[in-house]
Amino acid sequence: MDRDKRVYDDVFQLLPSVENPTPIVRLNKTLGVPGFDLYAKLEWMNPFGSVKDRAASFMIRDLEARGEIRKKADDAGGRAMVEPTSGNTGLSLAVMASAMGYGVRAVVPDKVPLSKKALLKMAGAELDVINDSLCPAPGLGEGSIGIAKSHAKAQRDKYVMPNQYENEQNVRAHMETTGPEIWKQTEGRITHFFASLGTAGTITGCGRYLKQQNPKIKVYVVVPNEGHDVPGLRTPSELATTNLFDRSVVDEIVEVDGELAFRTALELIRQEGLLAGPSSGLIHEGARRILQRDAASVQGGVGVSIFCDDAFKYVNSFLKHVPELAEGTEA
Amino acid sequence: MSEYANKDVLVTTDWVKERLSDPKVKLVEVDVDTKAYDAGHVPGAVGFNWETQLQDQVARDVISKAEFEKLAGEAGITRDDTVVLYGDNNNWFAAYAFWIFKLYGHQDVRLMNGGRNKWLNEDDKELTVEKTSIKPTTYKASDPDWSLRARVTDVLKIVEQKSANLVDVRSPDEFSGKVIAPPGMTETAQRGGHIPGAKSVPWATAVQQDGTFKSADELRKIYLEQQGVDPSKETVAYCRIGERSSHTWFVLKYLLGIEKVKNYDGSWTEYGSMVGVPIEK
Numbered sequence: 001m002d003r004d005k006r007v008y009d010d011v012f013q014l015l016p017s018v019e020n021p022t023p024i025v026r027l028n029k030t031l032g033v034p035g036f037d038l039y040a041k042l043e044w045m046n047p048f049g050s051v052k053d054r055a056a057s058f059m060i061r062d063l064e065a066r067g068e069i070r071k072k073a074d075d076a077g078g079r080a081m082v083e084p085t086s087g088n089t090g091l092s093l094a095v096m097a098s099a100m101g102y103g104v105r106a107v108v109p110d111k112v113p114l115s116k117k118a119l120l121k122m123a124g125a126e127l128d129v130i131n132d133s134l135c136p137a138p139g140l141g142e143g144s145i146g147i148a149k150s151h152a153k154a155q156r157d158k159y160v161m162p163n164q165y166e167n168e169q170n171v172r173a174h175m176e177t178t179g180p181e182i183w184k185q186t187e188g189r190i191t192h193f194f195a196s197l198g199t200a201g202t203i204t205g206c207g208r209y210l211k212q213q214n215p216k217i218k219v220y221v222v223v224p225n226e227g228h229d230v231p232g233l234r235t236p237s238e239l240a241t242t243n244l245f246d247r248s249v250v251d252e253i254v255e256v257d258g259e260l261a262f263r264t265a266l267e268l269i270r271q272e273g274l275l276a277g278p279s280s281g282l283i284h285e286g287a288r289r290i291l292q293r294d295a296a297s298v299q300g301g302v303g304v305s306i307f308c309d310d311a312f313k314y315v316n317s318f319l320k321h322v323p324e325l326a327e328g329t330e331a
Numbered sequence: 332m333s334e335y336a337n338k339d340v341l342v343t344t345d346w347v348k349e350r351l352s353d354p355k356v357k358l359v360e361v362d363v364d365t366k367a368y369d370a371g372h373v374p375g376a377v378g379f380n381w382e383t384q385l386q387d388q389v390a391r392d393v394i395s396k397a398e399f400e401k402l403a404g405e406a407g408i409t410r411d412d413t414v415v416l417y418g419d420n421n422n423w424f425a426a427y428a429f430w431i432f433k434l435y436g437h438q439d440v441r442l443m444n445g446g447r448n449k450w451l452n453e454d455d456k457e458l459t460v461e462k463t464s465i466k467p468t469t470y471k472a473s474d475p476d477w478s479l480r481a482r483v484t485d486v487l488k489i490v491e492q493k494s495a496n497l498v499d500v501r502s503p504d505e506f507s508g509k510v511i512a513p514p515g516m517t518e519t520a521q522r523g524g525h526i527p528g529a530k531s532v533p534w535a536t537a538v539q540q541d542g543t544f545k546s547a548d549e550l551r552k553i554y555l556e557q558q559g560v561d562p563s564k565e566t567v568a569y570c571r572i573g574e575r576s577s578h579t580w581f582v583l584k585y586l587l588g589i590e591k592v593k594n595y596d597g598s599w600t601e602y603g604s605m606v607g608v609p610i611e612k
Contacts, residue, residue, distance in 0.1 A: 110529075128366070131366075149452070
């Protein structure tokens with residue numbers, strides 16, 4: 001391996017760390033707060049395409065170290081991972097697991113876009129598509145999590161559930177990689193941190209690490225409104241599904257209309273040249289609102305926003321929420 | 332603290348665990364997600380599919396008496412068995428099955444409080460994918476007890492005479508007419524809104540975060556004090572297609588002990604599509 005020349009012995013050496021961080025890029029056109037430097041941390045530069053590579057790699061390594069998973073070729077028969085996922089964690093897990101010889105069964109709600117389901121299959125995952133959205137059942141989200149837990153409980157010999165919603169490795173991944181990377185990349189000058197909420201691993205892990213370095217760093221979590229359609233994100237009322245959210249490291253929860261996730265992502269694509277996905281759009285919208293609101297007091301500050309993944313997987317979502325994108329696409 | 336009016340209709344997961352080998356206790360899982368049973372069920376439980384086994388496959392109706400007898404018989408249930416129903420999403424469809432069992436006169440039907448999710452999350456409870464071995468029976472059902480069911484003619488009379496409590500258990504947005512059905516639903520109505528005079532109490536109001544029912548005192552406060560359901564009058568619960576409302580029907584009739592409670596299973600998809608009926612928004 002030679003990082004300077006970017007030559008690696010295998011893809012796992014590309015996983016992020018303080019020595020090999022994902023890049024941060026300053027946003028120069030879409031913030032509108034002179035005197036404040038806001039950086040986007042481009043998590044799509046991870047080897048498997050999203051911020052979820054961090055939690056997934058930590059969870060696999062942990063299961064492996066504890067002897068909880070067995071390779072498909074094992075004499076005792078394989079013991080695969082089963083995980084509820086809206087896409088990115090499953091994809092990271094599936095690619096890594098397949099390359100390492102392990103099996104993955106992904107439990108996916110039916111409403112997840114076809115392209116994400118196909119990606120999981122392309123990566124070698126077995127797919128379990130479930131219909132858990134017949135009518136809204138507030139505060140539960142029991143469907144895919146319940147099914148994955150069921151497989152792990154009813155067939156212990158065949159499956160183990162990493163459970164990104166409860167697995168401390170998810171938080172640890174961010175305390176040991178994302179947080180330290182940001183601290184080093186900003187040379188300890190970071191004053192504001194922005195992230196969204198899925199399993200809460202990013203916000204809790206980075207929040208804890210950054211507050212330990214400097215308790216004055218402000219940590220913001222940007223959430224969509226109830227009934228939103230931003231893939232992978234949760235509203236505060238949907239938080240019951242995760243055990244990892246540590247409210248004590250969050251200074252403020254910022255709610256943004258989910259529709260703006262798509263519009264703001266387009267601004268990032270067209271003005272900053274960043275191929276941002278909808279969750280990045282939502283975070284940026286929240287960050288800029290906070291910074292514009294507090295423009296006078298944030299002077300000289302440095303912010304970092306987590307841009308979870310890029311736009312490629314969400315073309316259909318963009319078409320649905322920004323109808324004019326479809327105009328002129330046919331002869 | 333007062334108890335539920337009929338405390339025997341609810342059993343705990345521990346109660347079920349202790350009776351897993353009791354031949355007179357029959358467990359039936361009924362889920363919203365019909366794949367859940369196959370992924371793992373309580374040992375000895377049979378699974379009913381609400382889409383194909385609990386409703387008539389041609390007419391819009393509950394299954395007939397003959398179909399219910401076949402279903403119960405093939406599940407190895409006899410008339411004097413204790414049937415314990417459980418399922419996902421706070422026992423939503425388990426409550427619908429409970430309503431069907433009561434329609435056809437089964438005496439001893441109960442719900443496992445907290446449903447499938449509670450069992451799943453307790454470390455001392457086993458889950459299995461093993462096929463349950465069943466000894467089929469010849470089940471004789473009673474004629475349907477239609478006093479448990481409201482028809483649209485009953486509802487129209489109630490609207491006209493303001494003679495009964497109407498409880499709308501759909502989401503606030505469905506109640507206000509902002510949406511006709513939750514996003515992505517195919518069964519819908521021609522109009523949005525609610526039946527005039529109905530009180531809005533979303534069905535999941537009756538349960539706690541862990542899926543178990545709220546205490547009798549809390550339920551009484553919600554339905555009787557805050558929403559003004561008058562227990563001396565007849566009460567009709569409705570939703571969109573009649574399943575969520577069977578959950579509230581269970582709460583009102585069995586946990587609060589209100590004497591005359593009916594489930595209007597035609598619900599909004601029927602009422603909201605009728606010509607010339609009054610609608611409130």
